[in-house]
Amino acid sequence: MFRNGTLERFSSASSIINSLKEDADFHQYCIQEKLKPGPLNHFSVVNNIFYLIESGFVIGSRNMGFGEQLPILLQPGDFPYLPSYIEELPPFMECEALTEVTWWKIDRSFFQKIIANDLLTSRLAKSERNIQEHALMDRMHPEQRIYFSLHIMMQLGSEVKANVLKLPVFVDVEKLAAYAVTSIDYTADILQALQEKNIISTEKTSWVIEDITAFHTLLESENIFAQP
Incomplete structure (x- = not known):
């Protein structure tokens, strides 16, 4: 006992x-x-x-x-x-x-x-x-579901250094799209936009959130945690 x-x-x-x-x-x-x-x-x-x-x-x-x-x-x-x-x-x-x-x-x-x-x-x-x-x-728009899914997967990641986090090795566009219930093409477009903002890097085997603060700011701007 x-x-x-x-x-x-x-x-x-x-x-x-x-x-x-x-x-x-x-x-x-x-x-x-x-x-x-x-x-x-x-x-x-x-x-x-x-x-x-x-x-x-x-x-x-x-x-x-x-x-x-x-x-x-x-x-x-x-x-x-x-x-x-x-x-x-x-x-x-x-x-x-x-x-x-x-x-x-x-x-x-x-x-x-x-x-x-x-x-x-x-x-x-x-x-x-x-x-x-x-x-x-x-209750979320598909784009918001992708952000929220990334947020959930970040909780399973590991810190590389201050404000930088490595996502689990299994995270890829197919898994992210399936979890967010969105199409792969649409998910890839959203990821491309995040890369252009230097928020995420998907070029290596394990994806990296390059700017955690910027990503959290994005979540707040989308009212991810304030859904009706």
């Missing part, structure tokens, strides 16, 4: 795994898998297995009903399915490994024996934020 009462103990994939390893039955109930980029067709919630991403990035598509799909970007430390809201999810979620991925398959009953509800509550809050972001994007 939650022995020391501190949520920091479960702040990352490694800390969660280390906590699970304290139990003598760890290797009986936890299996590490390494995956290549591509669709994860076998990914299912009905087999009492939870998946913890240790490294790499995954995108999931959650069916919201009425033909709507909610894209969810997942990073190390994330669970595609959470016990606290598992009953709300469809039996299957379409997922794709955007990079090489290492994850842990963890038996549901073992996981719940070791990990406290506080962790599950914090992960549920992230799921709710994804839904709120999706609702926000629904």
Whole structure:
């Protein structure tokens, strides 16, 4: 159980795994898998297995009903399915490994024996934020959706130096267009405009936000976070 009462103990994939390893039955109930980029067709919630991403990035598509799909970007430390809201999810979620991925398959009953509800509550809050972001994007112009999608992907990036950030290696025009629900040609035009303003560079394998401040100013001018 939650022995020391501190949520920091479960702040990352490694800390969660280390906590699970304290139990003598760890290797009986936890299996590490390494995956290549591509669709994860076998990914299912009905087999009492939870998946913890240790490294790499995954995108999931959650069916919201009425033909709507909610894209969810997942990073190390994330669970595609959470016990606290598992009953709300469809039996299957379409997922794709955007990079090489290492994850842990963890038996549901073992996981719940070791990990406290506080962790599950914090992960549920992230799921709710994804839904709120999706609702926000629904009210945006396509150009604004591209900006907002870049903003979300920036949260998975790494700082190069002050005011400069490298986006994850999986980000390209196709992935950005799909996440923003816009055409590839239109997305490319918007990116070209951002390049001309020296805000983004897309010439290298990993895209770079060259001027974070200018990009945030653009978000504010478009009222991205003030949608009705």
